[in-house]
Amino acid sequence: MEIASLAVIKKELLQRSPDELAAICLRLGRFKKENKELLDYLLFMAEDESAYVRSACEEMSASFEDLPAANVYLTRKILRRILRTTNRRIRYSLEKRTELELRLHYCRLFQRLDLKLETGTVLYNLYAGQLIKIEKLCAELPEDLQTDYRGDIDQLMA
Numbered sequence: 001m002e003i004a005s006l007a008v009i010k011k012e013l014l015q016r017s018p019d020e021l022a023a024i025c026l027r028l029g030r031f032k033k034e035n036k037e038l039l040d041y042l043l044f045m046a047e048d049e050s051a052y053v054r055s056a057c058e059e060m061s062a063s064f065e066d067l068p069a070a071n072v073y074l075t076r077k078i079l080r081r082i083l084r085t086t087n088r089r090i091r092y093s094l095e096k097r098t099e100l101e102l103r104l105h106y107c108r109l110f111q112r113l114d115l116k117l118e119t120g121t122v123l124y125n126l127y128a129g130q131l132i133k134i135e136k137l138c139a140e141l142p143e144d145l146q147t148d149y150r151g152d153i154d155q156l157m158a
Contacts, residue, residue, distance in 0.1 A: 025039060034088065037088070037092065038092050041092040041093070042092075049093065049095060049097075049098055052089075052093065052098070053101050056086070056089045056102055057101075057102070057105045059085075060082060060085075060102075060106060060109060061105075061109060063078070063081075063082045064082065064109040064110075064112075064113070066078070067079070067113065069113075072115075072123075075113075075115070075123075076123060079110070079123070079126060080126070082106070083106065083126070083130075086102050086103070086106055089102060090102055090103075096141060097141065097145065099137055100137045100138065100141070100149060103130055103133055103134050103137070104149070104152055104153070104156070106130060107127065107130050107131065107134065107156045108156070110126075110127055110130075111127075111156060131153075131156060131157065134153055134156070135153070138150070138153060
């Protein structure tokens with residue numbers, strides 16, 4: 001089966017009626033959880049980006065509270081799961097500022113765990129990778145926003 005390009009799909013969608021488009025969206029939402037989450041974001045949360053960031057940060061904070069401190073293996077596994085969820089929420093938004101705020105919040109919560117981060121360990125690499133992404137994101141923002149976030153970034157680097 002050959003899949004049509006996005007341009008062809010766009011042309012076809014423009015020819016459909018609103019009722020047909022609604023039916024297509026509902027059917028699309030039934031097949032995968034990510035599709036339903038994206039539809040939820042586009043319909044209900046895209047208008048208020050700050051509320052979206054707040055809800056994502058609250059969900060992330062709740063996930064960090066459930067971490068098992070004694071078991072490093074499970075901690076590592078759950079930290080990766082939280083990061084996957086965060087990355088998925090970042091993909092929905094497509095705004096650099098939202099991405100930066102979510103990554104900063106993840107690193108703040110990660111830093112509060114007081115884990116032993118020796119160079120070369122999986123946890124160290126996970127944290128360092130987020131710091132690299134934060135630095136790149138900050139460089140892409142306008143100058144005034146860079147200065148707003150610079151203090152938070154410097155605190156995470158220490």
